[in-house]
Amino acid sequence: MPRPTPASPAGRAGAGRPRNGRPRSAAADAAILAATREALVELGWSRLTLGDVALRAGVAKTTLYRRWPGKNELVVDAVAELFDELELPDRGSLAADIEGVVLRFAAILARPEARSGLMAVVAESTLDDSLRERIRTSIVERQKRLVREGKSRAQRRGELPPDPDPEAADRSFDLIFDVVAGSVVHRSLVSAAPVDATWARDFTALLLAGLGSAPAR
Amino acid sequence: MPRPTPASPAGRAGAGRPRNGRPRSAAADAAILAATREALVELGWSRLTLGDVALRAGVAKTTLYRRWPGKNELVVDAVAELFDELELPDRGSLAADIEGVVLRFAAILARPEARSGLMAVVAESTLDDSLRERIRTSIVERQKRLVREGKSRAQRRGELPPDPDPEAADRSFDLIFDVVAGSVVHRSLVSAAPVDATWARDFTALLLAGLGSAPAR
DNA sequence: CCGGTTTCGCTACGCCTCGTAGCGTAACCA
DNA sequence: TGGTTACGCTACGAGGCGTAGCGAAACCGG
Secondary structure (H helix, E strand, O other), X not given: OOOOOOOOOOHHHOOOOOOOOOOOOHHHHHHHXXXXXXXXXXXXXXXXXXXXXXXXXOOOHHHHHHHOOOHHHHHHHHHHHHHHXXXXXXXXXXXXXXXXXXXXXXXXXXXXXXXXXXXXXXXHHOOOHHHHHHHHHHHHHHHHHHHHHHHHHHHHHOOOOOOOOHHHHHHHHHHHHHHHHHHHHHHHHHOOOOOOHHHHHHHHHHHHHOOOOOOOO | OOOOOOOOOOHHHOOOOOOOOOOOOHHHHHHHHHHHXXXXXXXXXXXXXXXXXXXXXXXXXXXXXXXXXOHHHHHHHHHHHHHHHOOOOOOOOHHHHHHHHHHHHHHHHOOHHHHHHHHHXXXXXXXXXXXXXXXXXXXXXXXXXXXXXXHHHHHHHOOOOOOOOHHHHHHHHHHHHHHHHHHHHHHHHHOOOOOOHHHHHHHHHHHHHOOOOOOOO
């Protein structure tokens, strides 16, 4: 009996692998994902074809279909790897931490393979629940972890008050995450304007002090 | 000599139309855009085909290609019409105005034809400058006008200080726009969580007072 | 009323991509 | 060595893309 479903192939979900038979080439996985990003840069989402990706990666097209159900899932995994480098170094203050993570996040979004791939899979996920779940675990949850860490770090420093109850803490946390990630994505992809040091400083000032205080630095 | 380019067809850019010959059917335009939205709901972006749209609209496929260069531009125009209803009623205070526009904006994004279409064309625009410009003039600029109006309204009320110089005013304005629009879009499409009254209130409180004040209401 | 002009519906076409099936071979394990 | 799985390759039907060509319809100026 072969594997019931093509299943999730990439290393991220390496669950029960049978001990018999020829193992899947890990090099092929890496080559396919790299080829996918390369094709995203040159062709964008709509003109990207799986046959072209297979050709670039030096594997057969059938190998590609054995590991990923389709174009959507492949691109999610290819883009997700870009976010592996996202970290949150401790810069001493909440303001500095926010500026730092904003600039790092924006640096990833500035790469064309992320620009053209990310929004496309989000669009597809509106009619595909399993794809949305894949995006959530592979990309979104990873970013969220950073915001959670930065918040509790600021609370240890005394820059933010402790949360009164866990329910309110969760809601406040989700809100902050959407504001930070959404603002950077919108600035970068929709407004198509650069997220540079000036913008990061202005954004941090707004997030910390709000509109009521002096909006201009 | 026929028209040099297929040109921008929809009513939005109705420039120099020749006075001779059979006029283009305005009813066909409306039917095509409505059919596009209907197909977006049922099929989403990737499975939407122009042949299917033509069939739904009751026009020939060639008619469709005579008016729009391709799928991208057609969907931009179809989605843009959804934002026509976006307004900013005066609710007496800056906080109430923000909550109102957030909820109205979210109501549009909750419609499946907007969800699946908007992100897709934004993704495509990363490699197509003319498409990005089309999105900017048809969709983004329209939203921006509302934020500009709300800001000056709040300044007349004395809720916000006047801007020191025009350059800082522009930068502050662009920032606010990206934060508001980006946060709502991210919450709605990426986090896939509802933008309800509670979220709108929490977001407004954060935007006005910042993280420094009490984050929980 | 009529000739010029443009749009429209329809059919047909070559090109490409999709996703799968089938086969022989290669790699790994007990 | 035999069993099992992955791989490369070829081939295929299905379907969308975007265009060309045709005759008919609609509108305008003379």
